[in-house]
Amino acid sequence: MKEKLNLALYELKYAFIGIKRHLLLCLSAISAITISLFLMAAFLVVGIHVDHFATNVQSDLxxxxxxxxxxxxxxxxxxxxxxxxxxxxxxxxxxxxxxxxxxxxxxxxxxxxxxxxxxxxxxxxxxxxxxxxxxxxxxxxxxxxxxxxxxxxxYGGSSVTQLINLLDMVRKVGYGVILLLLVLSIYLIFNTIRTTIFSRQEEIIIMRQVGGTNAFIKRPFEVQGVLIGLFGSLLPVAALYFGYAKLYEVLEGQLFSNLFSLIEPNQIVLQVGLIITLIGLLIGGFASFWAVTKYLKVKR
Amino acid sequence: MIEILDVSKAYPNGVHALNHVKLKIDDGEFVYVIGATGSGKSTLIKILNGEIVPDEGLVIVNGTDVGALKHRKVPYYRRNIGCVFQDYRLLPTLTVFENIAFALEVLGMSKKEIRKRVRDVLELVDLKDKERCYPNELSGGQQQRVTIGRAIANRPQVLIADEPTGNLDPEKSLEIIKLLEKINETFNTTILMVTHDIVLVEKFKKRTITLDHGYVVHDSFKGGYKSV
Known part of the structure; x- marks a missing residue:
């Protein structure tokens, strides 16, 4: 029992040592993630609004x-x-x-x-x-x-039917673009973390050589991955929090007309912020897990 | 005790690295393994520390069938086998103290106990004043002593050294061999040392096993290079 606790503490220690002593590597990973998540946040805001506008127009009919x-x-x-x-x-x-x-x-x-x-x-x-x-x-x-x-x-005649069809198409294209971007960002984050760990492949092999079990080696990397994901999402979330509120204020809550009313800042920040933070955390953790597992198996 | 029973290993490229090798090394022995490049020395080491699995035969180290170990069980086995490498293989981002401590932390040992153990080891390998240094701040000989310290921190019954003096000048090599002898005598650790260093083998005579093209061509308990 005591040993397990010690092991857990050492694992945590190595997670932080890993970040501290590979600071540049971690910073570059964090900045890459920041950029991907920032892009994703921007597109999510646009996408959610397109959907919102379409729903608005349609429900007004x-x-x-x-x-x-x-x-x-x-x-x-x-x-x-x-x-x-x-x-x-x-x-x-x-x-x-x-x-x-x-x-x-x-x-x-x-x-x-x-x-x-x-x-x-x-x-x-x-x-x-x-x-x-x-x-x-x-x-x-x-x-x-x-x-x-x-x-x-x-009901407004054929022009309404056309508008409905158009909105439906816009919505579909919007979903498609977001999905594509999501896949792209995930891939980017995944690769960044994998590269970070690749450069430490030698260390992983040495750790096994001196008696570190797979779990003992893996966990610090996983924690690091999650932390890198978390740090990477901080800036985009902050940008979203301040940026969107400002945008909302400047546009006075609507685009062109009240038919295109913007979504409340609180709601958007919560929704989009949660999505990108979760993506950062999950992909960070999962990519680390995947990469370490791979390099653990390089040698017996 | 190390028992190597009729072990053969061939690589995919067709090289027969070891051919029907039979060896028995008793507890507390200090053994040299010598031979030209490509004679199978490294393969023997890799089989002993569990890195590769023999094609035929059995390798039993202190009762463990090394070749039959599952991938995830190998680290547990290695905790009782100290390994010293020609290229040191220290963790570059950990200090001397932390490198040695790592081998004990994996066991879940308490912090207090680890600190004491590492201090003792540092004393033994004479690196007390370097405990806060990183590996790249040390000379080759010092790095090798850290590796030896890490290998013996857990007081293993067996120590395997793969050309530990390979990258060192004669004076430093002498230091290392004396340190290994000290470990062998103090802890009764079985030591198997692969080496190229004829001078050392001549000067510190011990049981000497000679490999050639994967065969054991000589096993002299008298020791020394000339006896071959």
Whole structure:
């Protein structure tokens, strides 16, 4: 028991000695990891936003269902709402009475329409229907139109369908680029650490020669790998923390319009920061493990 | 005790490094192994410290069948076999003290005990004032003494030395051989020393095994080069 504790302490000691006495080597590994993680953080921020924008735009899409003029009773309205809700692609239905419709019209077209307020209101009651799958919006709109009591339904026409398709494509390309970059960064980090350990191959062989077991030799390298990964992720996380907050502030939380609202800094820093730190740690540790295991087996 | 029973080893390139070698070395013996380059001396050492496995035959060191050891078990075996190399093989980023301590730390020995052991060893190899130096700050002879110190720190029953004086001038070689003799006498350690150094073999006469093209051509208990 005591021996095991001693061994663990010595292993930890060698992890730190390894960093201290191979400082330049470790620093170069750390800087390589810093650069990869920095790039990855940047692309993740962009990628997450593309996804966010696409989702935003799509979730804003709704079908405007205008009811017949004579549908005024609650019973009738509820019956139609139930029928709409029963359609497979419908996510939620929002009722908008004719006063609200008028308000929306005034908002959109100007105060001149205020004269219709009150008994004179020529508009009908309506629904806003939100769908689950935006690509099916056209079909759903047609289905709703066939319901008795519905006067018309509109979703914005073919330009909306095109926008949806475009956003879907952008999203897919974004995912692809991030994935590619992820693989590239992992490979880069992996190689850096492997090279670091390669230069110490001779030491590994000597350690075995004087009675160091595989585990005793391996663990300090693994701890070092994890620490190098951790140190390598510090700077990118800090850059993300300060940089993104600044960007958010300068752009006032949105890009061009409120449709492209930026994600809260806290959320992004947490998400992306966690991802890149984890990648640094895991790849650092795993690459070390893999490389030492390989060099341990070079000689018997 | 070291028993080498009908051991043969050939390399993939077709060289027969050892051919049916039979040797028995008793506890506490001091033995030279001599022979020209390519005679199989290094192969013999590598088989003894478990680095390579013989094609045929058995190598039994203190009851351990060395050739049958699994890869991960080899380090445990080596803890009882001290090894000294021509090229020292010290860990370059550890000090003299730490290099010797390493061989004890792998055993899980306590810090206090290690400090005492290393001090004793440093005294024995006469490097007390160099304990904080790194290997590259030492001369060849000093480095070799560190290696010997590391090899005997765990008080192994067997010490294998592969041309320990190969890179040293005659004066330093003398120092090393005297140190090995001291270890042999003090701890009754079995010592097997591969060497090229005719002068040493002549001067410090001991059992001398001569290898030639992988065969044991002579095994003289009288010792000395001329007896061959």
């Amino acid at each position: 709704s079908i405007h269902v205008i009811l017949d003029q004579d549908i005024v009773e609650d019973d009738q309205i509820n019956a139609i709402e139930e029928q709409i809700q029963a359609l497979s692609n419908v996510d939620s239905v929002e009722f908008s009475d004719k006063e609200n419709e008028l308000e929306l019209m005034i908002d959109e077209k100007g105060d001149a329409f205020s004269i219709y307020k009150g008994e004179e209101n020529p508009l009908s009651n309506a629904f806003f229907v939100y769908v689950q799958n935006e690509k099916q919006i056209q079909n759903t709109s047609k289905q709703i139109e066939e319901i008795e009591g519905v006067s018309s339904s509109a």
